Amino acid sequence: MKNLNTFKLIERISTLVRAEERKKLAALGLQPIHIQVLDYLNSCNSYSNTAAAITEYFGLTKGTVSQSLLVLERRELLEKVQDSEDARIIHLNLTAKGYELLALVHADDVFAQAEQAVKNQQFNSIDNALLAALEALQKTHNAPSFGSCATCINFDVEDNHYLCSVTRLPLFQAETDKICREHIPAHAA
Numbered sequence: 001m002k003n004l005n006t007f008k009l010i011e012r013i014s015t016l017v018r019a020e021e022r023k024k025l026a027a028l029g030l031q032p033i034h035i036q037v038l039d040y041l042n043s044c045n046s047y048s049n050t051a052a053a054i055t056e057y058f059g060l061t062k063g064t065v066s067q068s069l070l071v072l073e074r075r076e077l078l079e080k081v082q083d084s085e086d087a088r089i090i091h092l093n094l095t096a097k098g099y100e101l102l103a104l105v106h107a108d109d110v111f112a113q114a115e116q117a118v119k120n121q122q123f124n125s126i127d128n129a130l131l132a133a134l135e136a137l138q139k140t141h142n143a144p145s146f147g148s149c150a151t152c153i154n155f156d157v158e159d160n161h162y163l164c165s166v167t168r169l170p171l172f173q174a175e176t177d178k179i180c181r182e183h184i185p186a187h188a189a
């Protein structure tokens with residue numbers, strides 16, 4: 001996976017994190033946006049805990065945000081409180097149940113696992129640090145590596161031709177840089 005650049009690596013880590021998050025939230029009957037909204041409300045100040053601010057922050061439509069807020073309110077994870085000075089402003093506050101849920105969801109936070117994986121290690125580039133984090137997360141979650149031929153245990157060269165030992169078929173040069181679902185990291189052997 002050495003040929004992945006910084007942005008690709010960030011995207012791969014995010015994809016894995018979101019996939020793990022989706023699995024966890026599905027068991028709770030929630031979607032990632034619900035936790036993202038609770039996370040936002042947990043970190044914003046009292047000028048910013050409104051539906052309009054959430055819409056602006058996530059770049060979502062008002063309708064989508066209203067639907068999410070409805071679910072969170074019904075589940076008693078947040079409550080609406082009218083502003084004491086301006087009755088037109090409705091603040092959205094986390095309930096005790098909302099804080100509990102956030103603590104539960106972040107108990108084995110995947111981002112924290114990624115951070116742990118690279119902690120106290122020396123890397124000569126941001127890409128190498130991100131790659132180490134990605135590989136550690138894939139290992140922890142038994143996620144497929146989706147790497148390319150150069151780092152695969154099944155990559156062979158015979159008579160100056162590239163070969164995949166899984167399919168026993170020749171590989172064209174252009175194919176060897178692409179990601180593959182059958183990839184097994186050579187260092188995992």
Ligand code: SF4
Nearest residue numbers: 149152154164180182
């Ligand atoms: S399994 Fe996939 S990544 Fe590995 S050598 Fe074959 S084609 Fe390449």
